[in-house]
Amino acid sequence: MTSTRQEEQSSSVLRVGVAAGVGTSLELYDFTIYGTAAALVFGDVFFKTGDAWLGTFLSLSTFAAGFVMAPLGAAVFGWIGDRxxxxxxxxxxxxxMGLATLGMGVLPGYAVIGVAAPLLLVTxxxxxxxxxxxxxxxxxxxAIEHAPVHRRGVYGSFVALGSPVGTILANFAFAMVLFLPDEEVRDWGWRVxxxxxxxxxxxxxxxxxxVAESPVFQKMVADEAQDARVARPLLDVIKSDWRRIxxxxxxxxxxxxTTFTLLTFMLSYATADAPEGLGLPRQAIVNGSLLGLACHAILNITAAWLSDRIGRKPVMLTGAVLSLAAALVMFPIASAGTVFAVNTAVVLGFIGxxxxxxxxxxxxxxxxxREKRQSGVGLGYHLGAVLGGGITPMIANRIIAGTxxxxNVGYYLAALLTLSLVCLLFLPETAPARLARAARRESAPAARWR
Known part of the structure; x- marks a missing residue:
């Protein structure tokens, strides 16, 4: 009987993990197809200028607009989630998110409805x-509130894994579309x-x-007389945990x-005509992104599994150092101007x-x-996403245009990754296994350590 109950519990947790990953897959699928379309075709379809590189810049600006709104979404849905x-x-x-994506797919271009097209696209x-x-x-x-304590990292990785899976699906979808002639891609293929x-x-x-509600949330509201929910979780988390945010x-x-430079900017840089770009075939560069994302996905799971055993910070610090090193070598490698060189740079970036x-x-x-967890996670994560992924493809475009x-794009990424590394050092370890070992060491007799 106990074995059956344990199997049912394990299946339930697995289902929650998969369900969480599917949602994140749609999120990154939607964002990636938008970013890919912005880099490859939206400059022609929605933004008519005499300068193709400027048209791409305007297109990438609308990509950034979605990141700017994410903290607002984190505040709104964080309140709903915590309350x-x-x-x-x-x-x-x-x-x-799904309905907005479908709306983009049927939106007429600039040639049909004029300036209303980019305005509706931005909306x-x-x-x-x-x-x-x-x-x-x-x-x-x-996902994490459903997971066993000793496996939070693994089940949290379902959500992280949704990012490369969704991005792979998006790149695969565009890879298929790019078999069409360029004119058909611009006319209708990008909508698919x-x-x-x-x-x-x-x-x-x-x-x-x-999928059941989180057990942690259910526990917070189980006893109405001792309801642990707070009335203003967003304001409370900003007031009490602003440093952690x-x-x-x-x-x-x-x-x-780094991620959205690899996903979005590298496409426009590698495929744009000289002098701004390398003039490489789009299909081959998208295929390289798929390989890089496969490496990214495998390392997501491996790193999360390892973090349950040795701690979150050692693993993430390693990832930050690897990413910083990759940022410094990606563009020197890519500047060789071949498909192999660009794809090698992309794979190195995705490994870190x-x-x-x-x-x-x-x-x-x-x-x-727990009582303000969704508000805190959402606000911290998406403020970083705005200042990182949201504006970086646009800034990278202007760095090349100006210099x-x-x-110099690699140096810019390295500076941001250095900031990430420093912030990681100031955050406390959270992995239960690592904390338990630390507690045992502190409670051990002093003679043991002599």
Whole structure:
């Protein structure tokens, strides 16, 4: 009887992990197809200028707009998650994101409705960003609060794994589209991945159907006389934990800056005509991104598993150092101007970010108290994402336009990753296994250590 109960509990936790990962997959699928389209076609479809590189810059600016709105989404859905339930907040954010993606897929271009086209695109992108602010933090908190204490890192990695899986699906969708002639890609082909997002939405709704509310949240509200929920979780977490919010944001700045440089900017840089770009074939560069993302996914799981055993910080510090080293060599390697060189640079970048990202959601969730956890995780993560991933592709575009030197983009990423490394050093360890070992050492007789 006990064995059966344990099997049912394990299956339930696994289901929650998969459901959380599916939601994050849709989030990154949506964001990546937008970023890919922004880098490759939106400059022609929605932004008509006499300067193709400027058109790409305007297109990447709308990509950044979604990140700017994410902290607002984190505040709104964080309040819902901390007050009304993790599951309720997650379902609402997931649905909004999917509908915004479908809306982009049917939006007429500049040639059809003129200036209304980019305005409507930006509006949908803003809604996209609001939804993203609720999705990733909500999925992380729901999965981790269902997980056994000694396996939080592994189950948190389901959420982290959703990022490369969703991005792989998005790149694969665009890889298929890019078999079409360039004119057909611009005319209608780019819409196919957006419309396919509707299938991901339906799959996610089906997988998440019947997933129970977080046991931690249920425990908070079980006894109404001692309800642990706070009335203003966002204001409370800002007032009491603002330093931790700032530090978690700092950790995420370097990660997301590097990740979205690899996902979005590298596509535009590698495929744009000289002198700004390398003039390489789009299909081959997208294929290289798929390989890099596969490495990223494998290292997500490995790093998260390792973090349950030796601690979150040692693993993430290793990932930050690897990412910093990769940032300094990526553009010197890519500047060789071949498909092999660019794809090698991309794979190196994704190896470092995979190690850094694997335990991140779990680390952030363990850093905040349960009654304001979703608000704290969402705000910290997405403030870092705005200052990192949101604006970096746009800044990288302007760095090359202003200096003509791609290596300066690598120096910019290295500076942000140095900030992430410093912030990590100031945050406390949160892994239960590491904390338990530390407690045992402190309680041991002093003679034992002589």
């Amino acid at each position: 009304k339930g993790r599951r309720t907040a997650l379902s609402a954010a997931f649905l909004l 949908l992108r803003l809604l996209h960003g609001v939804a993203r602010g609720g999705e990733s933090a909500g999925a992380a908190v729901l 991945p957006f419309l396919a997002g509707g299938l991901v939405l339906l799959l996610g709704l089906w997988v998440r159907k019947g 700032a530090l978690t944001a700092g950790v995420n700045i370097g990660l997301t800056a 970010t995979g190690v850094l990202f694997g335990p991140m959601y779990t680390f952030f969730a363990e850093a905040f108290p 003509g030197e791609p290596l």
